[in-house]
Amino acid sequence: MLKDFNHYLDEIGEVGYVEKVDRSIAYVTGLPEVKVGEVVLFETGEVGQVLALSREEVEVLLLTAIQVKVGEKVARTDKPLKVPVGDEILGKTLDPLGRELGSEVFVETKEKQIIDTESPGIAQRVPVTEPLETGVTLVDLVVPIGKGQRELVIGDRGTGKSRILMQMVLNQSRKGVVCIYAVIGRKLSDIRGTERFFSNKNIKENTVVVASRSSDPSGLIFQTPYTAMTYAEYFKDKGMDALVVLDDLTTHAKYYREISLLAKRFPGRSSYPGDIFYTHARLLERAGNFKKGSITCLPAAESIMGDLSGYIQTNLMAMTDGHVFLDIELFDQGRRPAVNPFLSVTRVGHQTQTPLQRDVSQTLSSFLVYYEKMKQFMHFGAEVGEKVKKVLNLGADLIVFFNQSPDVIIPININLLLLAGIWTEMWKGIEHEVMKQQMANLVSLYETNKDYKKQVDEFINQFSDFSSLIESMRQNDSIIRSNINVSKG
Amino acid sequence: MYEEILGNIRTKDEAEKLLDEIDLLMESLYKDHEGTFEETLNKKVRNWVKLEIEKLLDSKKDKKEILSKLKEEIDGLNYLKMNMAFEPTSAGIDRFFGFVKKNIGPNNALDISYDPSLLGGVQISYKGEYGDFSLRKRFDENYSRIEEKIDEILNDKRRKQIE
Numbered sequence: 001m002l003k004d005f006n007h008y009l010d011e012i013g014e015v016g017y018v019e020k021v022d023r024s025i026a027y028v029t030g031l032p033e034v035k036v037g038e039v040v041l042f043e044t045g046e047v048g049q050v051l052a053l054s055r056e057e058v059e060v061l062l063l064t065a066i067q068v069k070v071g072e073k074v075a076r077t078d079k080p081l082k083v084p085v086g087d088e089i090l091g092k093t094l095d096p097l098g099r100e101l102g103s104e105v106f107v108e109t110k111e112k113q114i115i116d117t118e119s120p121g122i123a124q125r126v127p128v129t130e131p132l133e134t135g136v137t138l139v140d141l142v143v144p145i146g147k148g149q150r151e152l153v154i155g156d157r158g159t160g161k162s163r164i165l166m167q168m169v170l171n172q173s174r175k176g177v178v179c180i181y182a183v184i185g186r187k188l189s190d191i192r193g194t195e196r197f198f199s200n201k202n203i204k205e206n207t208v209v210v211a212s213r214s215s216d217p218s219g220l221i222f223q224t225p226y227t228a229m230t231y232a233e234y235f236k237d238k239g240m241d242a243l244v245v246l247d248d249l250t251t252h253a254k255y256y257r258e259i260s261l262l263a264k265r266f267p268g269r270s271s272y273p274g275d276i277f278y279t280h281a282r283l284l285e286r287a288g289n290f291k292k293g294s295i296t297c298l299p300a301a302e303s304i305m306g307d308l309s310g311y312i313q314t315n316l317m318a319m320t321d322g323h324v325f326l327d328i329e330l331f332d333q334g335r336r337p338a339v340n341p342f343l344s345v346t347r348v349g350h351q352t353q354t355p356l357q358r359d360v361s362q363t364l365s366s367f368l369v370y371y372e373k374m375k376q377f378m379h380f381g382a383e384v385g386e387k388v389k390k391v392l393n394l395g396a397d398l399i400v401f402f403n404q405s406p407d408v409i410i411p412i413n414i415n416l417l418l419l420a421g422i423w424t425e426m427w428k429g430i431e432h433e434v435m436k437q438q439m440a441n442l443v444s445l446y447e448t449n450k451d452y453k454k455q456v457d458e459f460i461n462q463f464s465d466f467s468s469l470i471e472s473m474r475q476n477d478s479i480i481r482s483n484i485n486v487s488k489g
Numbered sequence: 490m491y492e493e494i495l496g497n498i499r500t501k502d503e504a505e506k507l508l509d510e511i512d513l514l515m516e517s518l519y520k521d522h523e524g525t526f527e528e529t530l531n532k533k534v535r536n537w538v539k540l541e542i543e544k545l546l547d548s549k550k551d552k553k554e555i556l557s558k559l560k561e562e563i564d565g566l567n568y569l570k571m572n573m574a575f576e577p578t579s580a581g582i583d584r585f586f587g588f589v590k591k592n593i594g595p596n597n598a599l600d601i602s603y604d605p606s607l608l609g610g611v612q613i614s615y616k617g618e619y620g621d622f623s624l625r626k627r628f629d630e631n632y633s634r635i636e637e638k639i640d641e642i643l644n645d646k647r648r649k650q651i652e
Contacts (some may be wrong), residue, residue, distance in 0.1 A: 010626070015619035031616030 002075055005041050005416045008075040010256045016040070016058060016074035021067070024218045025051070028058040028074050047097070049081055049219065051263060053332040059263060061219040063097065081116065083227050084109040085234040090178070091207040093195050096223035099192065100213055101410050113234055115226045119449045121287035128289045128321075131352040132243070132296050135165060135171030135409025136337060141419065142364055143324055143344040146352035148289025150297040152316050154308065155326025155338070156228050161300045162190075163406040164337045165245045167199050168298065169407040172243045173198075173206040178235045180244045180376055182228035185221040185251045201407070221255045229286050229295070236293035244287065245383045248281060248300035253312045270311050273427060278313075281319045308343070322346035332348065336403055341368055355464040360416060360432040363466050364398075371395035400432045401439065414446040420466075420473045420482045452483065490505050491562045492595065494541040497605040502598040510562075515556050526552065530589040541630070568600035569593070570614045574607040575624065 009015060016030035026048060034040065038050045040060055046068055048060035052446035060486050062068060063081075086109030093101045098116075100107065112239050128146035145151050169179040181198075183191050191211040198204045210228040212221040225246045232242040246252070253276055268274045271336035287297035301316050306328050308317070317323055322345040331338035341364075351360055374391050379383070384392070401422055404410065418439050421427065427435040459479055463469040473480075498504045510533070517529040530539055545555050560621065569589055582599065589597050593615075604612075609624035627633070 006621075010621055013619050015614045016617060030614070032617040079520055297631050 012076045014076050016070045024062045039077045042077045063219045080111040080114050085111050085113045091204045108136045114228050124400045128348045134168040137415050138339045142341045143346045144349035146349050148294040149322040150287050152320040152323035156328040159326040160332045168190040171378050173203040178242045179207045180228045180231045181209050182225050182246045184224045185214050214271045218255045218258050232295045233467050236295050239293045241294045246299040249310050262456050277315050284319050321348050350480045359466040425475045498598050567597050570600045572602050572612040574609050
């Protein structure tokens with residue numbers, strides 16, 4: 001997308017010389033009219049972005065991998081960092097500059113958009129009213145997300161953050177939402193794994209992967225989430241709904257810390273620079289529900305030993321509208337997804353739910369608290385009464401119900417129906433494996449048989465509270481029982 | 490105080506050479522037997538440098554302070570970078586330097602580099618401002634026109650040969 005070095009040198013008539021290079025930062029003299037944020041071009045073809053200016057020197061963040069040498073000429077471009085945008089990017093894996101990953105070729109599009117923009121003001125925003133179905137039972141029922149919400153997904157390393165995020169992308173892209181998945185500073189094998197997941201599930205045409213490898217320059221890795229958000233904004237401006245996943249922002253913060261320390265910025269808490277909150281907040285503020293479209297943002301953050309009080313983690317919690325916490329203890333107990341419903345929060349998700357869903361959510365939350373208390377009580381070896389036994393059995397059934405394979409997505413209405421079935425003790429005395437299989441049969445039937453889907457949807461939509469749904473199921477449970485062993489319609 | 494000595498520096502190479510000589514003098518300040526300051530000043534630096542430094546030292550100020558200040562002044566010189574297709578003679582450098590002194594002012598010198606691929610002319614940069622006045626650029630700009638003209642001439646010749 002950039003023209004030849006000599007072209008800019010002649011056009012702008014300003015030159016700079018590299019005086020010093022400190023890893024990913026080059027110090028340049030000259031370039032009298034250069035501006036902060038402007039892209040500069042080095043004689044040997046490397047690209048950089050102006051980070052700061054002093055009276056004597058220009059601080060340039062290098063965005064390309066090749067080493068810049070002292071004495072090299074630098075030219076201004078008089079342009080901020082832009083990436084090519086258009087429908088042509090769909091289905092591609094791009095680097096943060098808009099080139100196909102691992103190549104020097106830019107995607108050919110008609111338009112280009114600035115990466116670092118101001119977030120839209122309040123006048124352009126509207127309240128979050130529509131739900132964003134994730135296909136993950138526990139999330140949809142207990143911590144629901146709305147379109148335009150920013151929901152942090154937080155958990156220790158290896159607790160399935162990326163898995164749950166990909167599951168959400170799978171469900172949304174099947175519904176026609178454009179999904180942008182940013183993989184920040186990860187191994188190439190992880191990036192290819194994400195790509196493979198999307199192509200195996202046939203959703204590549206609706207997704208864009210913006211990826212930077214851990215071997216890329218810090219400056220390039222730093223730009224990854226901004227590029228992903230720019231792509232989301234392009235689709236939002238077309239009036240579409242976009243989902244952007246930022247995997248993950250703790251890694252992003254670490255790279256920004258590296259850059260800031262190299263640039264001799266004053267270190268703050270945990271050596272992060274003072275503007276780390278601003279750096280993330282100005283990114284996440286670009287998401288939201290707008291008059292024209294929506295950008296739902298799901299940033300990921302890594303916690304250490306289940307500690308949610310880390311600096312970056314608390315910052316991100318403060319700037320998002322809730323978080324889904326993946327608990328290492330639950331993960332070790334074999335729960336998949338390992339979402340901790342007690343420590344997860346959704347600030348705007350409930351307002352997008354139907355009255356029935358809201359009631360189910362509240363009932364489930366309070367029941368799960370009660371179930372946990374009962375379980376703890378049982379540790380003392382107390383004798384089990386009938387009521388307690390019932391609670392424990394229902395709780396155990398619910399845990400099985402919530403267990404879900406990462407490549408399975410379950411629509412909300414069939415979830416509600418299955419939950420009502422569990423609540424009415426339809427699977428009482430039946431082995432959990434059998435119960436899970438029968439549930440899978442019903443989900444499969446719902447997805448493949450239009451008549452059954454219509455029947456379930458109509459049945460669920462007539463209730464506005466959970467108790468009337470349960471009551472109705474107790475009277476007539478044929479909607480489940482007559483189809484329980486049918487695997488496909 | 491330093492104008493005269495700075496006024497003799499025409500190019501960056503000359504500035505670097507002078508800095509080396511000042512370094513030698515500064516090292517010799519603490520020597521007692523061999524390589525004393527006087528010995529170095531008499532034997533190891535150029536004559537005009539010796540005379541200028543002696544003039545500076547007349548002010549009876551601390552030698553180290555004077556030499557350090559001189560180094561600072563030399564480091565603070567601005568350079569007009571000239572990338573040329575040929576290596577200029579000393580007389581040529583004098584002419585360029587005279588032009589710089591007259592048009593830009595004191596405390597400026599030349600930083601001349603040689604690049605035969607320019608074919609002719611010069612690329613100039615000063616305090617970040619850049620201008621390409623090389624023949625190569627002119628040639629590149631007019632390449633398509635020149636190519637057409639050459640084709641035309643060749644075709645004419647061929648036609649005449651056939652006739």
